[in-house]
Amino acid sequence: MADQGDWSCDANDAVQLSVIQPGEQKPATLDIFHPQFTYPIFGDDEQIFGYKGLIIRLRFAAHDLRTHVHISYDEKFKAVGDAAATDLNKTLRDWVPEFAFAHLPEYENAVQKDENAKDFTPPGKLVHSYQSKERNYEIWAGSLADSAVRNLLARAQIFVPFFIEAGTPLVLDDPEWTLERWTVYFVYEKITPPTPTASQFSFVGYSTTYRWWFYPEQKGEKGVIQNGTFPYPEEIRFSTLPSRLRIAQFLILPPHQGSGHGSQLYNTIHKATIADDTVIELTVEDPNEAFDVLRDSADYHTLYPELIKQKININPNPYPAEAGKRRPRHVPTATLIPTQKLTEIRSQYKIAPTQFAHILEMFLLNQIPHPKRAAGGANMARLLTKKHKADDENERRYYWWRMLLKQRLYKRSRDILIQLDLPERIQKLDETASNVEEGYEALLTVFGAREKGKATAAPPPADSTPETDDSVRPDTHTMRPKRKYAVEDDEDEDEDEAERSEAAKRPKM
Incomplete structure (x- = not known):
């Protein structure tokens, strides 16, 4: 008996999808393509056993998607004991309607002579x-x-x-x-x-x-017990x-x-x-990664004109002038970015908070000149030394931008991060922030090229999707917070243990 492995074939290659329309004599094919997945139908291995030269043709009428299944093969495995060829008709009937198994001439005639088409x-x-x-x-x-x-x-x-x-x-x-x-x-x-x-x-x-x-949300309203009728007299839709x-x-x-x-x-x-x-x-x-890129691109171009119009940017000098040399450790987010105005914009465009945060972070990053960012060759050692005291205001903006990003990431994965020792916590958070920033830079490059007509209107394919996942490495938990919080400056790293314990309860970069 021949090796059973010789009778297995890749289901993704065997399944052939096509869109057809009426032709001069019989239906003509507009497009032919193969599926990306078949594991829901044929199992995790995406293998079909028992056939050589197998082709499973699924045809769809171009206008109403009238479907037809046609199966052909060169040889079929003869059952030996429990080993038998996959029952293709039985397997496909769980996914394809019964009318799709009509005889081929009947189907082609129905498409070719559809009086309602x-x-x-x-x-x-x-x-x-x-x-x-x-x-x-x-x-x-x-x-x-x-x-x-x-x-x-x-x-x-x-x-x-x-x-x-x-x-x-x-x-x-x-x-x-x-x-x-x-x-x-x-x-x-x-x-x-x-x-x-x-x-x-x-x-x-x-x-x-x-x-x-x-x-x-019920603002300032107290519940009132009413003697209404039941059931409710009007239909609720x-x-x-x-x-x-x-x-x-x-x-x-x-x-x-x-x-x-x-x-x-x-x-x-x-x-x-x-x-x-x-x-x-x-x-x-x-959403999968490819859709995330599509969504980010669409939302970015929708919000960009409004954010420009409202002159949204990071305040490079958030400390009050009267603070003097002893600056407060905590910088309210509202002193860095106009949180109230941003809330109004988000509500106006009805974008979910996490998604809005992503778009805003990309926009704010793009407002910083490229040479002042890591991707543009910024002097990160100097930035980490001077922090908010940097002479250049765009360097200060970049410093605060990273603090805002880390704040958001921390709140999303606080339960994970607090289980780590402080040095490892800081390292993981910094690595994640860098990964997210690299993803933003890749997307901004795509957006910029598209604006200049150097790229198509579609996002890059899934296998080249920029990495924008907010995951703590090597964990797989995402880090996408839903609310805004105060940023804590990390200037004083010699705090005592009591202060460290208290600071662990807050976002700390």
């Missing part, structure tokens, strides 16, 4: 139109309570296990009040129909968002309640990546968030 429009309503590389695109949005939106999403979700790591398809048979929480955005290209009966729409990608109820909006699934198909569609989709969702008075802020559910 020429009148097809994406479900929902048109919310944004744009051009990229001289091609026209549209973004449509609709509630998941709309059956047409649900039907199209059910087909689009087949891409989830292939491209969204740890992604889970949405349950589409929930009660209507739950479905109303969800809005689905579809990205389509407007194309010239290849035949008189073909559609002018070709699927590019989609995103799902849902409302997460937000409990508003999620769309009228204060909420956070959360992006769940977000996908642009591989053939369309690198053309700015992700940024267009994210910005469309963000603008809808700002326009909705019932939404408090926009958040993201478990």
Whole structure:
């Protein structure tokens, strides 16, 4: 018997995804691509046993994603005892609808002669139109309570296990009040129909968002017991309640990546968030590194004009003049940056606090001349010696910028850091701050090149994503605090043990 290893193949190579449209005689292929992941379907090893020359073709009609599965192979392993070839039809039926297993001629005939294709429009309503590389695109949005939106999403979700790591398809048979929480955005290209009966729409990608109820702060109001009727006489709808909006699934198909569609989709969702008075802020559910870069880029370019307009910068001289030689150890954050004004900007643009902190840190770093930063060759030894007493005000800004960054990182991972001895704690925090700063510098370089037209509108691929993780090395816990705190100057390092014990309760750099 042949070695069983000879009968295993890579599932990512065996699965072939394609988008098709009607042609002159039979459907023509627009794009062919392979999945990034197959472990949800075929196991962690992403291997398929029992076939040679295996090709699993999943075809999707360009306009409505009508799906078809076609499996071909050169040889199939003959079962020996418990060893048998993977039952591909059974495995795929958990992920692909039953109608996708129709005979190939039947499927091709349905796509080629679809009488409804020429009148097809994406479900929902048109919310944004744009051009990229001289091609026209549209973004449509609709509630998941709309059956047409649900039907199209059910087909689009087949891409989830292939491209969204740890992604889970949405349950589409929930009660209507739950479905109303969800809005689905579809990205389509407007194309010239290849035949008189073909559609002018070709699927590019989609995103799902849902409302997460937000409990508003009650300022100065006391609870009042009322004799109201039960049940409540008026129907309560999620769309009228204060909420956070959360992006769940977000996908642009591989053939369309690198053309700015992700940024267009994210910005469309963000603008809808700002326009909705019932939404408090926009958040993201478990973003990967590539999406983090996309989000940082979009938010940075959105906030940049406002931060420039408001003249946001670090105060290089936070100590009061009357302090004299004996300067206070604690510098309130509000004396370094205008915290109240920044809170107003964040609320206006409805960006989550942690994300806003990232964008603000990048912006403030970029306001410091490059030669005065570590990446530009700044004299770090001199900076560590002079600190806030540096002669150049931009060197002082850079010193305070690092203090603000370390403050934020410390608060995020305080529970981890306080378990370390003070020297190791300081070392870990400094290493993390340097890693984050390097990530910011890489992103600022990408943003600057993009502004000058030297880069595309899309973020770099995942394998070249700048490192911006706020993790304490070698821990994997992230360090992203949610509130602002006072910065403690680290000038007096000869404090006694009692002062050290007390200082451990506060951010100390």
